[in-house]
Amino acid sequence: MSSNLCVLMANKILVAGAGGFIGGHLIAELLRKGHKDIRAVDIKPVGEWYQHFPQIENLQLDLQLKDSCDRAAKGTEQIYNLAADMGGMGFIELNRGLCMLSVLINTHLLMAARDAGAKRFFYSSSACVYNASRQTDPNMTALREEDAYPAMPEDGYGWEKLFSERMCRHFMEDFGLTTRVARFHNVYGPQGTYDGGREKAPAAICRKVISAKLAKKHEIEIWGTGEQTRSFMYIDDCVTGIEKIFHSENVTFPINLGSAEKVTINQLVDMVESIAGIKLKRNYKLDAPKGVNGRNSDNTLIKKSLGWEPDTSLRAGMEKTYAWIHDEMTKRK
Numbered sequence: 001m002s003s004n005l006c007v008l009m010a011n012k013i014l015v016a017g018a019g020g021f022i023g024g025h026l027i028a029e030l031l032r033k034g035h036k037d038i039r040a041v042d043i044k045p046v047g048e049w050y051q052h053f054p055q056i057e058n059l060q061l062d063l064q065l066k067d068s069c070d071r072a073a074k075g076t077e078q079i080y081n082l083a084a085d086m087g088g089m090g091f092i093e094l095n096r097g098l099c100m101l102s103v104l105i106n107t108h109l110l111m112a113a114r115d116a117g118a119k120r121f122f123y124s125s126s127a128c129v130y131n132a133s134r135q136t137d138p139n140m141t142a143l144r145e146e147d148a149y150p151a152m153p154e155d156g157y158g159w160e161k162l163f164s165e166r167m168c169r170h171f172m173e174d175f176g177l178t179t180r181v182a183r184f185h186n187v188y189g190p191q192g193t194y195d196g197g198r199e200k201a202p203a204a205i206c207r208k209v210i211s212a213k214l215a216k217k218h219e220i221e222i223w224g225t226g227e228q229t230r231s232f233m234y235i236d237d238c239v240t241g242i243e244k245i246f247h248s249e250n251v252t253f254p255i256n257l258g259s260a261e262k263v264t265i266n267q268l269v270d271m272v273e274s275i276a277g278i279k280l281k282r283n284y285k286l287d288a289p290k291g292v293n294g295r296n297s298d299n300t301l302i303k304k305s306l307g308w309e310p311d312t313s314l315r316a317g318m319e320k321t322y323a324w325i326h327d328e329m330t331k332r333k
């Protein structure tokens with residue numbers, strides 16, 4: 001092992017939002033890489049975390065509170081902030097105030113990181129920061145980082161993300177805390193939310209197709225016309241990207257972390273039907289929250305900066321996701 005790696009391994013790491021989808025997968029990856037000194041924090045009781053690793057320190061804390069952030073950041077050198085009150089379009093369009101309150105988490109955690117003398121801080125931003133006027137057409141050009149300005153992000157959730165990105169930038173400029181910011185584009189995979197109202201399109205579509213198959217009721221409800229376009233990033237690519245961005249010396253600006261494989265929601269449903277081996281009658285719910293008409297990730301900057309981009313095919317990722325949700329639903333049944 002190189003001496004640099006030994007130094008890195010000695011650092012105490014905080015993962016905020018550890019009970020969530022991405023936080024759980026990130027901790028699994030850090031453990032695989034040999035890190036042992038990890039503090040995992042989430043507001044949910046530990047028993048409700050998607051993944052739970054008893055060999056590390058697990059704390060239930062409300063990180064909207066400054067005292068909790070101080071407790072969480074104490075003695076840590078590297079901080080990943082994946083904590084936010086969020087969900088899919090259905091949640092963020094109907095809970096704008098709750099989404100904006102996540103600003104307390106990032107603000108207090110940045111202050112606590114600075115006061116604790118932490119060396120590096122990661123913030124999970126979102127493609128929801130992009131100007132809505134660039135996303136009105138399903139055949140839009142993929143979003144480049146500069147398309148966030150002039151600012152007209154997703155109301156509530158997107159404004160919070162854009163503001164928090166700027167907080168990270170100013171903590172780096174004013175207080176010397178090294179911050180890294182990734183704009184995630186729709187992340188999916190096993191061990192995440194697939195029902196309850198916070199799930200996102202890939203998991204929701206898997207659940208609906210599996211329910212239809214199990215109930216032998218061959219119909220599916222789709223939000224919007226199904227012609228809206230998106231790209232979806234498999235969780236393994238997301239975790240790899242977080243690590244590359246977090247430890248990079250040159251990515252000092254918010255950067256896209258997403259797949260560039262654009263599909264319509266109808267094509268995503270075709271894919272899940274083909275994985276399940278069924279065909280369903282489609283009922284389109286036109287008044288349901290559906291988000292922008294078109295969104296995709298332009299990966300020019302990440303390829304230039306890191307020589308890498310997320311490359312798991314949607315089909316390969318959806319097969320794994322479908323299999324996991326299928327197992328969970330049949331176990332539950």
Ligand code: NAD
Pocket residue numbers: 016017018019020021022023041042043044061062063064081082083084085086087105124125126127183184185186187188193200
């Ligand atoms: P998630 O909801 O599964 O995880 C977020 C976790 O934060 C949850 O476990 C939640 O309990 C926790 N949390 C919420 N409020 C808290 C508080 N006050 N104190 C402590 N913990 C709190 O979401 P995720 O998909 O894992 O997303 C992680 C991050 O990535 C979030 O910042 C999210 O906005 C961002 N993001 C995710 C996606 C995606 O497609 N999943 C896309 C763009 C951005």
